[in-house]
Amino acid sequence: MPSRVSDAIKPHKHVLDITSLKELPESHAWSSLDSPSSNNPPTAADSSVSESVPVIDLDDPNAQELVGHACKTWGAFQVKNHGIETNLLDRIESTGKSLFSLPTHQKLKAARAADGVSGYGVARISSFFSKLMWSEGFTILGSPLEHARQLWPDDYNHFCGVIEEYDKEMQKLAGRLMGLMLGSLGIAQEDVDWAGPNKEGAAAIQLNSYPACPDPDRAMGLAAHTDSTLLTILYQNNTSGLQVFRDASGWVTVPPVPGALVVNIGDLLHILSNGSYPSVLHRAVVNRTQQRLSVAYLYGPPSDVQISPLSKLLDPTHPPLYRPVTWTEYLGAKAKHFNEALSSVQLCIPRTGLVNQNTVENRVEII
Ligand SMILES: C=C1C[C@]23C[C@@]1(O)CC[C@H]2[C@@]12CCC[C@@](C)(C(=O)O1)[C@H]2[C@@H]3C(=O)O
Numbered sequence: 001m002p003s004r005v006s007d008a009i010k011p012h013k014h015v016l017d018i019t020s021l022k023e024l025p026e027s028h029a030w031s032s033l034d035s036p037s038s039n040n041p042p043t044a045a046d047s048s049v050s051e052s053v054p055v056i057d058l059d060d061p062n063a064q065e066l067v068g069h070a071c072k073t074w075g076a077f078q079v080k081n082h083g084i085e086t087n088l089l090d091r092i093e094s095t096g097k098s099l100f101s102l103p104t105h106q107k108l109k110a111a112r113a114a115d116g117v118s119g120y121g122v123a124r125i126s127s128f129f130s131k132l133m134w135s136e137g138f139t140i141l142g143s144p145l146e147h148a149r150q151l152w153p154d155d156y157n158h159f160c161g162v163i164e165e166y167d168k169e170m171q172k173l174a175g176r177l178m179g180l181m182l183g184s185l186g187i188a189q190e191d192v193d194w195a196g197p198n199k200e201g202a203a204a205i206q207l208n209s210y211p212a213c214p215d216p217d218r219a220m221g222l223a224a225h226t227d228s229t230l231l232t233i234l235y236q237n238n239t240s241g242l243q244v245f246r247d248a249s250g251w252v253t254v255p256p257v258p259g260a261l262v263v264n265i266g267d268l269l270h271i272l273s274n275g276s277y278p279s280v281l282h283r284a285v286v287n288r289t290q291q292r293l294s295v296a297y298l299y300g301p302p303s304d305v306q307i308s309p310l311s312k313l314l315d316p317t318h319p320p321l322y323r324p325v326t327w328t329e330y331l332g333a334k335a336k337h338f339n340e341a342l343s344s345v346q347l348c349i350p351r352t353g354l355v356n357q358n359t360v361e362n363r364v365e366i367i
């Protein structure tokens with residue numbers, strides 16, 4: 001065990017073995033303005049008015065309407081009776097735990113390359129912040145085989161098997177949720193050519209581990225962000241940490257509900273719905289005693305399909321607010337502008353009529 005923080009930092013410039021630290025290093029101490037305990041505006045949440053992200057039973061005959069309402073008002077909800085077997089959720093949790101409990105030098109064999117997406121490392125959004133986050137992540141885009149071999153040279157098949165099964169089941173659930181969301185906007189899934197039945201979107205799987213933290217009020221597990229996805233399906237273990245931001249209430253905790261999955265709206269659904277279903281700002285906070293594990297299934301359209309506000313939602317009084325963009329292009333905007341990415345594809349609305357989507361002048365400049 002390292003006796004000083006500097007010893008613990010040695011293994012890799014940016015990857016610090018935070019699991020063994022007894023004190024919060026300066027590199028991970030967030031200022032009062034950013035820290036989890038101090039940036040809640042005084043709100044209804046503080047004045048004991050209880051409000052929480054809706055929990056929707058997908059077997060409820062009113063599920064579509066409930067989903068639509070939750071998308072409009074929260075940008076997030078939890079789902080029960082989603083069809084994913086408990087046994088698979090248990091297996092993805094224990095697979096994630098075994099990955100993060102490998103020795104640091106072993107995890108670093110599967111480190112994400114500087115220009116890559118997949119692999120082990122600190123939160124990708126770290127470059128936008130001066131402080132580091134109290135978490136480790138592992139991203140899977142495409143086949144997990146190469147990285148699994150680096151982590152477990154003698155037994156990589158187990159990891160790959162669980163990931164492949166999880167991916168397949170989540171793909172089905174994501175398609176079903178897209179159907180409900182589009183349906184609640186009055187649009188048949190078949191009418192969106194890339195979203196119809198038997199069409200497969202693109203996706204990434206993100207495993208997150210938030211070790212117990214010696215000073216949780218000054219640490220940040222994963223800083224506030226929106227996902228660039230259409231929707232994200234999140235499995236969280238039995239430890240709280242996820243919070244969503246609501247204008248009227250500030251940060252609201254999304255408590256783990258046994259067997260339930262969290263769904264949140266990403267930027268591409270925000271664009272597709274022309275802002276009716278806003279992407280939700282969310283973050284993860286940490287605690288003093290328990291490791292928290294989450295698995296995000298980040299679901300988007302096929303990467304080269306142009307996403308723009310659905311034409312059925314537009315008329316002269318509801319002009320398109322965003323220009324067409326592919327997921328690939330949008331991820332580029334996100335990597336450059338982070339939480340300003342959505343405004344980088346926003347169209348200006350001239351007072352006198354419809355916007356011309358094709359002119360550069362119509363894009364809002366990022367200063
Ligand atoms: C498909 C993707 C979405 C994501 C970037 C990525 O290429 C793979 C990781 C994803 C993730 C997970 C944590 C939060 C997030 C903002 C990040 O930095 O990496 C998302 C990205 C996103 O939704 O933009």
Ligand SMILES: O=C(O)CCC(=O)C(=O)O
Nearest residue numbers: 206208241242284294296
């Ligand atoms: O761990 C969580 O609760 C949030 C994870 C998350 O937001 C993400 O992976 O995009």
Ligand SMILES: [Fe+2]
Nearest residue numbers: 225226227282
């Ligand atoms: Fe997220």
